[in-house]
Amino acid sequence: MAMTASQKILAAHAHLDEVTAGQLISAELDLVLANDITGPVAIKEFKKTGADKVKDKSKIALVMDHFAPNKDVKSAEQCKACRIFAREQGIENFYDVGKMGIEHALLPELGLVGAGDLLIGADSHTCTYGALGAFSTGVGSTDMAAGMLTQKCWFKVPSAIKFELTGKPAKYVCGKDVILHIIGLIGVDGALYKSMEFTGDGVKYLNIDDRFTICNMAIEAGAKNGIFPVDEVALEYMKGRFKRPVKAYEADPDAQYDAVYKIDLSKLKPTVSFPHLPENTKTEWDKIPVDQVVIGSCTNGRITDMRIAAEILKGRKVADGVRAIIIPATQEVYRQCIAEGLVNIFLDAGAVISTPTCGPCLGGYMGILAEGERAVSTTNRNFVGRMGHVNSEVYLASPYVAAASAVKGYLSTPDEL
Amino acid sequence: MEIHGKVFKYGNDVDTDVIIPARYLNDSSESALASHCMEDIDADFVKKVKKGDVIVAGDNFGCGSSREHAPLAIKASGISLVIAKSFARIFYRNAINIGLPILECPEAVAAIKAGDGVKADLSAGVIYNLTTGEKFSAQPFPAFIQEIINDGGLLANLAKKGN
Numbered sequence: 001m002a003m004t005a006s007q008k009i010l011a012a013h014a015h016l017d018e019v020t021a022g023q024l025i026s027a028e029l030d031l032v033l034a035n036d037i038t039g040p041v042a043i044k045e046f047k048k049t050g051a052d053k054v055k056d057k058s059k060i061a062l063v064m065d066h067f068a069p070n071k072d073v074k075s076a077e078q079c080k081a082c083r084i085f086a087r088e089q090g091i092e093n094f095y096d097v098g099k100m101g102i103e104h105a106l107l108p109e110l111g112l113v114g115a116g117d118l119l120i121g122a123d124s125h126t127c128t129y130g131a132l133g134a135f136s137t138g139v140g141s142t143d144m145a146a147g148m149l150t151q152k153c154w155f156k157v158p159s160a161i162k163f164e165l166t167g168k169p170a171k172y173v174c175g176k177d178v179i180l181h182i183i184g185l186i187g188v189d190g191a192l193y194k195s196m197e198f199t200g201d202g203v204k205y206l207n208i209d210d211r212f213t214i215c216n217m218a219i220e221a222g223a224k225n226g227i228f229p230v231d232e233v234a235l236e237y238m239k240g241r242f243k244r245p246v247k248a249y250e251a252d253p254d255a256q257y258d259a260v261y262k263i264d265l266s267k268l269k270p271t272v273s274f275p276h277l278p279e280n281t282k283t284e285w286d287k288i289p290v291d292q293v294v295i296g297s298c299t300n301g302r303i304t305d306m307r308i309a310a311e312i313l314k315g316r317k318v319a320d321g322v323r324a325i326i327i328p329a330t331q332e333v334y335r336q337c338i339a340e341g342l343v344n345i346f347l348d349a350g351a352v353i354s355t356p357t358c359g360p361c362l363g364g365y366m367g368i369l370a371e372g373e374r375a376v377s378t379t380n381r382n383f384v385g386r387m388g389h390v391n392s393e394v395y396l397a398s399p400y401v402a403a404a405s406a407v408k409g410y411l412s413t414p415d416e417l
Numbered sequence: 418m419e420i421h422g423k424v425f426k427y428g429n430d431v432d433t434d435v436i437i438p439a440r441y442l443n444d445s446s447e448s449a450l451a452s453h454c455m456e457d458i459d460a461d462f463v464k465k466v467k468k469g470d471v472i473v474a475g476d477n478f479g480c481g482s483s484r485e486h487a488p489l490a491i492k493a494s495g496i497s498l499v500i501a502k503s504f505a506r507i508f509y510r511n512a513i514n515i516g517l518p519i520l521e522c523p524e525a526v527a528a529i530k531a532g533d534g535v536k537a538d539l540s541a542g543v544i545y546n547l548t549t550g551e552k553f554s555a556q557p558f559p560a561f562i563q564e565i566i567n568d569g570g571l572l573a574n575l576a577k578k579g580n
Contacts, residue, residue, distance in 0.1 A: 037439075037442050037484065037486075038483065038484065038485065040445055041445050041485055041486070041489075044445070045570075045572045046572075048572050048573065048576060049572050049575055049576045050576060066442075067442075067443060071443070072443060074443035074444050075443045078443060078445075121483075122483055122485075123482075123483055124481065124482045124483040124507055126483075138483040138507050139483060139507060139510060139511075140483055140484075140485035140488075140507060140510060140511035140514060140515075141485040141511075142485060142511065142514035142515060142570060142571050142572060143510065143511075143514060143571075145572055146571055146572065146575065149572075149575070188430055188477060188480055189430070189476055189477040189480065189503065189505070192477065192503065192505070192506060193506050219507075222477060222480065222505060222506065224506055277430060362434070362439035362442075362482070363434075363438065363439050363440055364439055364440065364442075381432075381434065381481060381482075383432045383434040383435065383481060384432075384434070384435055384457050384458065385434060385435065385438055385457040386434050386439075390457045
């Protein structure tokens with residue numbers, strides 16, 4: 001029976017020769033992940049079982065990134081609960097302020113995830129690691145707790161949708177535009193329960209950060225995971241980082257797909273998701289004034305995104321009345337921003353630069369919107385109230401569009417500068 | 418808990434940010450979560466909801482984040498069952514794992530109105546509209562999933578089995 005790449009990874013971790021869509025399997029996990037929001041609930045659940053020790057302290061990652069550095073006393077208590085648990089259990093991959101970064105930028109950077117891995121994370125954007133050819137998917141805290149207890153998880157084997165990418169993206173079009181275009185095409189439940197497998201000649205024109213962005217937002221189409229082939233770009237990224245042997249899985253040529261979409265990347269335009277669903281995508285719009293711009297998050301906080309923001313902001317100023325908040329996703333990205341002179345460009349333009357945090361993306365802190373305010377953001381969700389007041393608006397866009405909008409003071413593409 | 422109560426009805430794509438906004442995720446206690454449940458989509462929900470009540474909604478219920486706080490908030494608010502046309506996959510898993518009963522039944526969603534009285538039998542997958550007398554059939558969960566829900570969640574179920 002022919003299998004997709006995702007199915008092959010699941011089969012290997014379930015010690016089965018083959019699996020088929022719909023089959024229920026129990027599979028071994030290479031890593032389980034939680035953060036300071038989902039970790040405390042997972043720890044509480046773990047303790048309910050009466051278990052003393054986690055199954056494998058080297059295969060658990062706890063990253064304090066959502067409301068850290070702590071935004072208030074309650075957040076501080078949540079991080080403290082994770083810190084105590086990590087110490088008690090000897091969790092090897094515990095990342096606190098000073099070492100932490102936004103989890104889905106941090107774990108690949110540290111080489112904790114790579115091609116052929118199977119992992120779950122108590123964060124919906126865990127699907128990011130498909131960029132490296134891993135099967136990774138978001139779960140809740142209880143699955144995380146069961147994962148810490150057994151280092152296993154049950155899965156329903158997903159069917160898949162194939163996206164054949166061709167052509168080279170135009171200037172000012174990047175991974176964010178590709179995934180927003182796809183979500184606009186298939187809808188926020190267009191890939192519900194399914195894998196999104198990306199293939200085709202166009203893949204070679206997408207750098208690794210583009211691919212992280214694309215897989216990151218697979219969940220925004222309802223998908224279980226997103227996955228790219230393991231090519232030279234992926235291998236180059238993993239070289240010197242990923243310590244375990246690379247296992248590259250490719251779909252069988254006759255693998256079954258629920259649907260196949262052909263997407264010509266050369267035809268895509270800068271794409272924006274209008275409030276209040278990621279599927280509300282547009283490539284043309286009237287003059288829409290902006291109060292805040294956020295460039296960062298697990299979707300677009302990597303060095304490529306910082307370089308794009310700097311390319312647009314260099315020698316320009318953030319418009320009066322706009323607050324521009326730039327958040328490098330990890331300490332390493334932050335350091336690179338300093339080394340490459342990007343921080344000075346941001347400061348000269350009148351933007352602020354924050355330590356890594358998920359804060360504003362989910363309306364936590366570091367950039368909350370007041371009633372009636374509007375943000376252009378490189379983050380991943382524009383639901384009602386997502387970044388603050390229930391009557392505020394979030395427009396999801398690439399770092400090109402976000403930076404150009406900061407300069408113009410209204411929703412803009414770099415072509416308008 | 419007996420599944421018997423009044424219906425709160427919502428549309429498609431009810432996301433986890435409106436079920437429990439992230440600004441309240443700094444406290445995972447059941448009482449704190451319940452006190453803000455559905456706040457950004459229905460400010461009156463917490464004032465009106467009574468133990469046993471039922472949420473009925475459209476497609477893709479629970480889309481968005483993986484926060485288990487979302488089904489926990491719904492369960493803690495007193496809701497005994499969520500009926501939807503379809504569920505987002507992480508929410509679906511989380512609801513089972515924390516013992517919140519859910520059923521997929523597009524026919525029931527199409528027919529049931531806000532304020533209707535509803536009763537359900539989970540083991541048979543049958544939903545009764547007490548206001549109109551209609552009866553709907555949903556696919557019941559297999560026995561092992563029903564056992565997880567009855568035990569109050571996955572880890573309580575694992576603990577019972579001595580795992």
